[in-house]
Amino acid sequence: MRFATLRARKENEDELDRLVEMWTINYSPEEIMTWMQSAGVSAGLVETAEDLMDHDPQLKHSHFHWELEHPEVGRYRAPRPPFQISKAPCEVRSAPLLGEHNEHICKEILGMSDDEIAELVIEGVLE
Numbered sequence: 001m002r003f004a005t006l007r008a009r010k011e012n013e014d015e016l017d018r019l020v021e022m023w024t025i026n027y028s029p030e031e032i033m034t035w036m037q038s039a040g041v042s043a044g045l046v047e048t049a050e051d052l053m054d055h056d057p058q059l060k061h062s063h064f065h066w067e068l069e070h071p072e073v074g075r076y077r078a079p080r081p082p083f084q085i086s087k088a089p090c091e092v093r094s095a096p097l098l099g100e101h102n103e104h105i106c107k108e109i110l111g112m113s114d115d116e117i118a119e120l121v122i123e124g125v126l127e
Contacts, residue, residue, distance in 0.1 A: 053077055070094040099127040 002012045009016055024032055029045050036043035047056075053065055065077040071094075081090065106112040106126070120126045 066092050068092065068094050071097060102126050 001008060003009050003016055033043045033045055045051075052059060059065065064080060066080050067075060068078055069075055078092065080092070103117065106117045106120075107114075117126065
């Protein structure tokens with residue numbers, strides 16, 4: 001009767017956790033979930049984001065993630081946009097680094113000279 005009621009389970013929680021751990025350590029989460037569901041217990045996997053990216057069949061089938069390259073962190077995966085437009089494919093890339101487009105913005109958009117830009121760098125306004 002140690003585990004027959006919620007109150008009893010809470011009073012014996014450490015022992016119950018130990019017993020469940022001893023049983024579950026030998027099986028995969030998927031096996032345990034399937035056994036529990038076949039016994040009528042509502043059960044599902046609790047997965048990390050990495051588990052979902054690596055193993056979820058629906059996400060794999062729908063090509064949910066892009067593989068991207070970032071100059072500082074290297075290769076990483078990011079979710080694709082939730083839509084696809086067949087006649088207007090899009091390209092996803094990592095966010096720009098701090099100051100990455102300073103020269104283009106200063107010269108091409110603001111019309112600044114090289115000397116003006118150099119002065120801003122010296123003053124610490126730009127990197």
